[in-house]
Every structure is written in C-alpha cells, then in structure tokens.
Amino acid sequence: xxxxxxxxxxxxxxxxxxxxxxxxxxxxxxxxxxxxxxxxxxxxxxxxxxxxxxxxxxxxxxxxxxxxxxxxxxxxxxxxxxxxxxxxxxxxxxxxxxxxxxxxxxxxxxxxxxxxxxxxxxxxxxxxxxxxxxxxxxxxxxxxxxxxxxxxxxxxxxxxxxxxxxxxxxxxxxxxxxxxxxxxxxxxxxxxxxxxxxxxxxxxxxxxxxxxxxxxxxxxxxxxxxxxxxxxxxxxxxxxxxxxxxxxxxxxxxxxxxxxxxxxxxxxxxxxxxxxxxxxxxxxxxxxxxxxxxxxxxxxxxxxxxxxxxxxxxxxxxxxxxxxxxxxxxxxxxxxxxxxxxxxxxx
Amino acid sequence: xxxxxxxxxxxxxxxxxxxxxxxxxxxxxxxxxxxxxxxxxxxxxxxxxxxxxxxxxxxxxxxxxxxxxxxxxxxxxxxxxxxxxxxxxxxxxxxxxxxxxxxxxxxxxxxxxxxxxxxxxxxxxxxxxxxxxxxxxxxxxxxxxxxxxxxxxxxxxxxxxxxxxxxxxxxxxxxxxxxxxxxxxxxxxxxxxxxxxxxxxxxxxxxxxxxxxxxxxxxxxxxxxxxxxxxxxxxxxxxxxxxxxxxxxxxxxxxxxxxxxxxxxxxxxxxxxxxxxxxxxxxxxxxxxxxxxxxxxxxxxxxxxxxxxxxxxxxxxxxxxxxxxxxxxxxxxxxxxxxxxxxxxxx
Numbered sequence: 001x002x003x004x005x006x007x008x009x010x011x012x013x014x015x016x017x018x019x020x021x022x023x024x025x026x027x028x029x030x031x032x033x034x035x036x037x038x039x040x041x042x043x044x045x046x047x048x049x050x051x052x053x054x055x056x057x058x059x060x061x062x063x064x065x066x067x068x069x070x071x072x073x074x075x076x077x078x079x080x081x082x083x084x085x086x087x088x089x090x091x092x093x094x095x096x097x098x099x100x101x102x103x104x105x106x107x108x109x110x111x112x113x114x115x116x117x118x119x120x121x122x123x124x125x126x127x128x129x130x131x132x133x134x135x136x137x138x139x140x141x142x143x144x145x146x147x148x149x150x151x152x153x154x155x156x157x158x159x160x161x162x163x164x165x166x167x168x169x170x171x172x173x174x175x176x177x178x179x180x181x182x183x184x185x186x187x188x189x190x191x192x193x194x195x196x197x198x199x200x201x202x203x204x205x206x207x208x209x210x211x212x213x214x215x216x217x218x219x220x221x222x223x224x225x226x227x228x229x230x231x232x233x234x235x236x237x238x239x240x241x242x243x244x245x246x247x248x249x250x251x252x253x254x255x256x257x258x259x260x261x262x263x264x265x266x267x268x269x270x271x272x273x274x275x276x277x278x279x280x281x282x283x284x285x286x287x288x289x290x291x292x293x294x295x296x297x298x299x300x301x302x303x304x305x306x307x308x309x310x311x312x313x314x315x316x317x318x319x320x321x322x323x324x325x326x327x328x329x330x331x332x333x334x335x336x337x338x339x340x341x342x343x344x345x346x347x
Numbered sequence: 348x349x350x351x352x353x354x355x356x357x358x359x360x361x362x363x364x365x366x367x368x369x370x371x372x373x374x375x376x377x378x379x380x381x382x383x384x385x386x387x388x389x390x391x392x393x394x395x396x397x398x399x400x401x402x403x404x405x406x407x408x409x410x411x412x413x414x415x416x417x418x419x420x421x422x423x424x425x426x427x428x429x430x431x432x433x434x435x436x437x438x439x440x441x442x443x444x445x446x447x448x449x450x451x452x453x454x455x456x457x458x459x460x461x462x463x464x465x466x467x468x469x470x471x472x473x474x475x476x477x478x479x480x481x482x483x484x485x486x487x488x489x490x491x492x493x494x495x496x497x498x499x500x501x502x503x504x505x506x507x508x509x510x511x512x513x514x515x516x517x518x519x520x521x522x523x524x525x526x527x528x529x530x531x532x533x534x535x536x537x538x539x540x541x542x543x544x545x546x547x548x549x550x551x552x553x554x555x556x557x558x559x560x561x562x563x564x565x566x567x568x569x570x571x572x573x574x575x576x577x578x579x580x581x582x583x584x585x586x587x588x589x590x591x592x593x594x595x596x597x598x599x600x601x602x603x604x605x606x607x608x609x610x611x612x613x614x615x616x617x618x619x620x621x622x623x624x625x626x627x628x629x630x631x632x633x634x635x636x637x638x639x640x641x642x643x644x645x646x647x648x649x650x651x652x653x654x655x656x657x658x659x660x661x662x663x664x665x666x667x668x669x670x671x672x673x674x675x676x677x678x679x680x681x682x683x684x685x686x687x688x689x690x691x692x693x694x
Contacts, residue, residue, distance in 0.1 A: 022652050157566075188658075191642065191651070193540060193564040199642070199651035207652045214656045215642060217540040218566040219504075219598025223663035226600065251566025253573065257608055258601055295538065295546070295562060299646030304538070304546035305369050305554045309561045311535075316570035 005163050006045065006053050008126065011064050013057040015045045018163055018197075022204040030054075033062040033081050040088040040095075043195065047164020048238045048274055049133045052094030055085045056126040059102045063119050071110060074118040078106040090286045091247055091315045092238040093276045098129050130166055136271035136329035137168035144174025144234065144269055144327040148185050153230040155221060157190040158249035159201035160236025160269065170236040170269040172205060174327070179211050186212045188224055192249060193217075194294040194312065218251050225262040233259050234327070237270040244320030244337025245282025246270075250313055256322040265324035272328060272344060282317035290314050352510050353392065353400050355473065358411050360404040362392045365510055365544075369551040377401075380409040380428050387435040387442075390542065394511020395585045395621055396480045399441030402432045403473040406449045410466050418457060421465040425453040437633045438594055438662045439585040440623045445476050477513055483618035483676035484515035491521025491581065491616055491674040495532050500577040502568060504537040505596035506548035507583025507616065517583040517616040519552060521674070526558050533559045535571055539596060540564075541641040541659065565598050572609040580606050581674070584617040591667030591684025592629025593617075597660055603669040612671035619675060619691060629664035637661050 007014040013030045019042065020026050028044070030036045036058035039045050045054045062081035068074040082099040089095060105125035112118040148154060160171035168176060175187060187206055192198035199215050206213035216224060224230055233255060239247040246252070246268050259266040279285060292310035297303060304310075326333040326341075333340040354361045360377045366389065367373050375391070377383045383405035386392050392401045409428035415421040429446040436442060452472035459465040495501060507518035515523060522534060534553055539545035546562050553560035563571060571577055580602060586594040593599070593615050606613040626632060639657035644650065651657075673680040673688075680687040 023649055190566070191540070193538070193566055196650050199655075203651050203655045207655060212656075214658050215651055216658050217597070217642060218564070219537075219540060219601055220658065220660060220663070222601030222604055223597060223660055224658065226663070250564070250570060254566055254569030254601065254605055257569055258604055261604055261607070295564060299648050299650070301646050302370055303543050303646065304550050304562055308546075308550045308554060309559075311561050311563050311567065311571065313567060313570055316567070316573070 003167065006050060006057070006130070006166060008057050008060070013054065013061050015039060015054060016163060017044045018046055018201060019044055021200050030061060032065050033058060033084060036061055037085055037088045046197070047159060048092035048094040048236065049137070049165040049170065049271060050163065051089065051092050052098030052273060053130045053133055053166055055095050056098040056102050056129045058085050060119070060123055060126055063122070068115045070115055071112050071118050074115045075106050075110050078122060079103055089288060091288045094273045097273045101125060101129055133271060133273065134166040134168065137165045137170060137173050139329035140170055140269050140271065140327050141168050141173030141177040143332055144267070145177040145181070147232055147267065148174055148178040148183060150183055150185070152185045152232050153188065154185060154232045154234060155188040155190065155230045155255070156202060156233070157198065157235045157252050157255050158192045159197040159205070161202055161205040163201050163205065164236060170271065171234040172202065173269065174234065175206070175211060176209055179209060186214065188230060189213050189215050190218045190221060190251065190255070191215060192251060194298045197249070221255055222258045225258060225264060230264055233264055233266045234269055237268045237274050238315055239285050240268070240270060240275045240326065241279040241282045241285065242277050242338060242341055243281050244323055244326065244335065244341060246318045246323060247282060247285040247287070247315045248318065250316050253316040253318045256318045260322055266322060267325050267327055268323055269327040275341060275344065277345060282319070285317060287316070288314040350514065353397060353404070353477070353513060355404050355407070360401065360408050362386060362401060363510060364391045365393055365548060366391055368547050377408060379412050380405060380431065383408055384432055384435045393544070394506060395439035395441040395583065396484070396512040396517065396618060397510065398436065398439050399445035399620060400477045400480055400513055402442050403445040403449050403476045405432050407466070407470055407473055410469070415462045417462055418459045418465050421462045422453050422457050425469060426450055436635060438635045441620045444620045448472060448476060480618060480620065481513040481515065484512045484517060484520050486676035487517055487616050487618065487674050488515050488520030488524040490679055491614070492524040492528070494579055494614065495521055495525040495530060497530055497532070499532045499579050500535065501532060501579045501581060502535040502537065502577045502602070503549060503580070504545065504582045504599050504602050505539045506544040506552070508549055508552040510548050510552065511583060517618065518581040519549065520616065521581065522553070522558060523556055526556060533561065535577060536560050536562050537565045537568060537598065537602070538562060539598060541645050544596070568602055569605050572605060572611060577611055580611055580613040581616055584615045584621050585662055586632050587615065587617060587622045587673065588626040588629045588632065589624050589685060589688055590628050591670055591673065591682065591688060593665045593670060594629060594632040594634065594662045595665065597663050600663040600665045603665045607669055613669060614672050614674055615670055616674040622688060622691070624692060629666070632664060635661040
C-alpha cells in the first residue's frame with residue numbers, strides 16, 4: 001500500500017495524482033487553494049477520509065498562498081478558504097467534518113499573538129486530523145481482519161484503500177492486516193464504472209501488497225456470488241446517517257442487495273468522521289451527479305451516441321437493513337444501528 | 348431500427364459490423380466461411396437470433412466459396428461447414444439450432460439432381476429461418492407491448508434489438524411497437540460492460556427510433572430502481588433451459604435479482620429457437636469466458652494493472668424464480684415454467 005499518499009512537506013500539500021494510476025505513480029504539489037479545490041473536484045485525490053485530510057491541509061495551503069498580515073486577517077482567510085473548499089464535492093461528509101474542525105481550531109486560535117502562531121496552531125489541527133484518520137484506519141483493520149477467515153472470498157467495490165485515506169484504507173485495511181498475518185484469501189475487485197477506481201486503484205493496491213486479487217466488471221458480482229466464491233463483502237462509505245443508511249460509490253447499493261439472497265454478509269468500513277448524526281436517514285444525503293461524458297466517452301473514445309441522455313450519479317444509498325455490520329475504529333457496530341451508532345458518539 | 352442488419356444479396360452474406368457502432372454504420376460482406384466464423388467470434392454480428400441466422404447463411408457462403416462438383420460433395424461440405432461454424436461461440440443455442448436445421452435440410456436435399464439444386468434447397472431453408480425469426484420477433488413485440496403502459500420506466504440490459512436479430516429485436520420489439528402506437532415511456536439502458544452493447548447498440552437503436560432513452564452504467568440500476576423510476580425490466584436470452592433458467596449477457600442475473608426487492612417485474616423475451624429442451628436446468632449451460640484484456644484495456648487504454656488476474660464470463664444464468672414471464676412468439680409464458688415451456692413445444 002502507498003505509505004504516504006497525502007503529505008505536508010515544507011509547507012506544501014503533496015498528493016498522488018490518482019487519475020494517472022495505474023500507469024503512473026506521480027506525486028504532485030498543490031500550491032494554491034484553487035489547485036486543492038480542483039484536485040478534489042477532478043478526483044486527483046478522492047476517497048472520503050482522503051478528501052477530509054486534503055481539505056484540512058488545504059486551509060494551510062491558503063494561508064501560505066497569501067500570507068495574512070495579522071491574526072484577524074488569518075482567521076478571516078482560514079474561514080473563507082474552508083467555506084470555498086467545502087464547495088468542491090457534496091456527498092462525502094468527511095470533507096465538511098474536517099473543515100468544521102479547522103474552522104473551530106481557527107476560532108480557538110483567534111487569540112494567537114501573530115499570524116505565524118495562528119498558522120502553527122492550525123497546522124497542529126490538520127496534523128491531528130491526518131494522524132487520527134490513519135489511526136482509525138489501522139483500528140478498523142484490526143477489528144475487520146477477524147472477518148477474513150482462511151480461504152475466504154471477499155468482494156469490494158470502488159477504492160477504500162490507502163489512496164482513499166491517509167494509510168491502510170477502510171474497506172481494504174482488514175485485507176492488508178489479514179495478509180500481513182499470513183492468512184490466505186481471495187479478493188474480487190469490482191472495476192467500478194464509470195471512473196474505474198476498482199480496476200485502476202484497488203487492483204493496483206492489492207497487487208502491490210501481494211494479495212490475490214481478481215478483477216471483474218461490476219455486473220459480474222451476482223455471477224461470482226452464485227458460484228459460491230464469495231463469503232464476505234466490504235466497502236467504504238462517504239456518509240452514514242444516524243440510522244445506518246449509507247451513501248457510498250454508485251453500485252454499492254446493488255452489491256449489498258445482491259448479497260442478501262446469496263446469504264453473504266455485507267459490511268461497511270468507516271471511521272467516525274464518516275457519520276452524519278444530523279441526518280436521521282439516508283434520504284437526506286445529497287448525491288453528486290457528474291458529467292455525462294464520463295459514461296459516453298470515458299475512455300477517450302466515443303462509446304455511445306454523442307447526444308444520448310445520461311444519468312450519472314456518483315453515489316447511491318444502501319438501506320441499513322442490507323448492512324450486516326459497520327466496522328469503525330471503536331469496533332463493529334451491529335443492528336439496530338440507531339442505538340449502536342448513537343453509542344459510538346456517546347459511549 | 349435497422350431494416351436489414353443481415354442480408355443475403357447476390358449470393359453473399361452482408362452484415363452490419365456491430366463493433367464499429369455507434370461511430371460508423373458499416374455493412375460488410377462475408378465472402379468466406381472463415382470470415383463468417385470470425386465475424387461471429389469477434390462479435391461483428393452478435394445476439395442469439397442474429398448468430399443463428401448468420402450461421403445458416405454461412406453454410407451457403409461455404410458452398411459459394413468452394414462450389415462442389417456434385418450433390419454428394421455438396422452434402423459433405425454443408426455438413427462440415429455447419430460443424431465448423433458451431434465452434435464459433437458456445438452459449439447461444441440459436442447457433443446450434445439453426446445449424447441443425449441446415450444439416451437436416453442438407454440431408455433432405457441429398458436426392459437433389461445437381462449441386463445447384465442442392466444449393467437452392469438450402470437457400471430456401473436459410474431464408475425460412477431468417478424470415479421465421481423476424482416473424483417471431485414481431486410477434487414477441489405484439490405480445491410484449493401490452494406490458495409497456497403509458498409513462499412506464501423500462502430497463503434493459505445488453506442489446507436485444509434489431510441488430511441482435513433479423514429485425515425488431517426480442518427485448519426491444521415491445522418498445523418499438525409500443526412507440527409506434529404513440530405510447531410514451533422511458534427506457535433506461537445499461538451500458539453493459541465490458542463490450543458496451545447497451546451504450547453502443549441499444550442506445551443507438553432507441554435513439555434512431557426516437558424513443559426516450561437514458562444511458563446508465565450497469566451498477567446504477569439499483570439506484571434508479573430505488574428512486575421508483577422503473578416499473579418493468581425486459582432482456583433477451585441466449586439459452587433457456589426446460590425449467591426456465593436463462594443464460595443471457597453477463598449482468599442479467601444481477602439485474603433480475605435486484606428487481607425482486609424493488610418489486611419490479613422482470614421479463615425475458617426470446618423466440619422458440621432460444622429454448623434448449625435438452626437441459627433440465629441452467630446448470631448445464633456452457634458459459635463462454637473471454638479475453639481478460641476486454642476488461643483491462645477494453646478501449647485501447649490500459650485501465651488496470653497489466654498483469655492483474657481477470658474473470659470475464661460473457662454470460663450468466665438467471666434462476667427461473669426471478670423471471671416474471673417469458674415473452675415468446677406464441678405468447679407470454681408464466682411460472683411454473685416446466686409446464687408452460689413444455690406447452691410451447693407440444694401445444
């Protein structure tokens with residue numbers, strides 16, 4: 001797995017450009033807030049926790065881009081930058097969660113004696129977010145790896161690996177840790193149309209780690225399930241409502257609903273930052289719709305009538321009733337989720 | 348819809364090269380048996396009924412390629428050509444059905460007084476197969492169009508339109524006829540990875556006919572179903588066992604199984620030539636596996652690690668219990684299928 005897909009080095013945010021994978025592993029600096037916004041929007045950095053971490057560092061990038069004269073100017077600028085970065089993508093709540101933390105830290109640092117001290121305090125907060133998310137992923141891996149027994153067939157959708165987080169991943173963390181312990185298992189990787197995060201990123205990460213991975217098209221999952229080759233499904237999440245309804249990459253709902261008749265347990269893996277306690281159910285989660293040409297000419301070549309109507313939602317919502325458990329950094333939550341999720345935050 | 352996607356003109360088989368669509372609508376002649384075999388193998392002509400029709404004409408192409416000296420040589424040659432063409436693809440039973448008819452016609456023509464007369468008799472049989480399949484599609488359309496009420500949302504997978512048959516299609520025939528009657532409805536078209544028959548062919552055919560069509564990725568079906576925008580699913584079939592289990596394009600099984608929890612009726616549309624009464628259940632249907640690079644670099648560009656393991660089945664089997672009805676040229680069959688399918692052939 002990539003050691004540091006997101007770095008803050010010499011006051012510069014450096015990310016892996018995920019749109020170039022698997023052909024090129026390229027680290028790129030994001031020197032301006034606009035570049036951070038664009039990188040999130042264009043999916044150069046993607047994955048709910050990774051977006052949150054990058055946005056937190058993006059607030060610092062803003063203070064570096066236009067060094068403020070004093071603390072008051074720094075506070076104003078940090079808040080404006082946070083609000084701007086929040087407009088980059090709508091669904092993953094980690095983005096708003098991280099930016100809220102940065103805004104609160106900015107408020108708390110309003111008494112700093114200089115813009116430099118203010119910067120240092122925000123830098124501490126961004127680092128804390130970054131390190132906490134990595135620690136959460138590690139803990140998710142520890143809890144989740146017990147689900148992967150010897151010879152299990154696991155299926156995953158999209159990329160919830162190291163690239164999508166700070167390290168380890170969410171859905172992939174249990175696989176990396178089970179593999180480190182020498183357990184033998186097989187992963188089926190949905191390619192994840194239209195942007196192929198599964199074939200481009202997850203297949204690449206698992207391959208790098210030496211894990212037995214088989215790439216399939218999204219529509220092959222039911223076929224492989226019917227052959228009895230899958231005993232476990234794990235995906236990440238972009239936003240989880242208070243009742244357990246979960247928004248994740250388009251296709252997750254279908255995968256979860258196909259697990260049910262095949263009697264395959266379906267798990268979500270996500271840190272606390274992915275829960276949105278302000279939403280009672282998944283009905284309130286805003287779903288990003290993307291460019292029709294991602295489907296009409298996703299591979300450079302026109303593969304559909306140029307003027308065909310397209311519906312291209314980037315996420316869908318899996319009803320809580322199809323989720324066997326939610327693997328968090330504090331343990332695996334079980335239904336009924338309204339209680340177990342509330343316990344995650346109050347317990 | 349294309350008027351004559353398959354033609355026998357001046358003793359030459361002419362087809363639309365479906366791999367070129369939607370960018371180019373190109374008719375190509377198939378001058379040798381090898382070219383017919385390659386066209387089927389490479390999906391220049393595809394769709395269960397279209398493969399059957401093309402193979403039938405392919406036997407004639409063989410007799411044209413190497414004109415036999417006498418009836419005995421013609422019979423031997425027709426049989427060998429039929430056996431060779433049967434090796435082009437394994438799943439669609441229409442291929443074997445049509446070639447069996449041609450072999451029987453060849454046997455029956457063994458008393459022909461010359462190779463020319465023999466040829467004429469086989470030509471009659473190929474034309475009969477071709478015309479009967481078109482008539483069956485038309486009848487499927489007549490029975491099926493009643494399922495498409497005003498404002499229905501219909502979903503289909505792969506291409507079972509005019510291109511896949513002689514004309515009208517199987518799954519698309521009800522849509523073409525309902526549209527001709529002025530009914531207003533919307534079709535969601537699964538793009539159908541890896542070879543995109545949905546986006547390349549079905550979207551194109553529906554667009555040509557002026558039908559309201561929306562392209563989605565295969566993994567978006569559950570999302571659109573959850574929004575209440577789909578009231579009916581219809582797909583074609585490549586082989587139907589005696590109990591109703593149905594092999595069709597990979598992804599059909601998942602689509603059918605997702606219809607169940609969303610309470611959407613799921614129909615198969617297929618002529619009698621698609622039934623294989625020699626198989627009690629779908630377990631015996633041979634499933635073609637295709638080149639991994641269709642998934643790893645389907646559009647020219649590498650979109651996965653070059654050496655990643657791939658599983659690429661071209662078809663899957665939908666259990667009969669998920670099929671609401673099978674629309675045939677003789678009416679809509681209902682469960683229990685063992686009885687209703689037997690009735691199709693004995694009744």
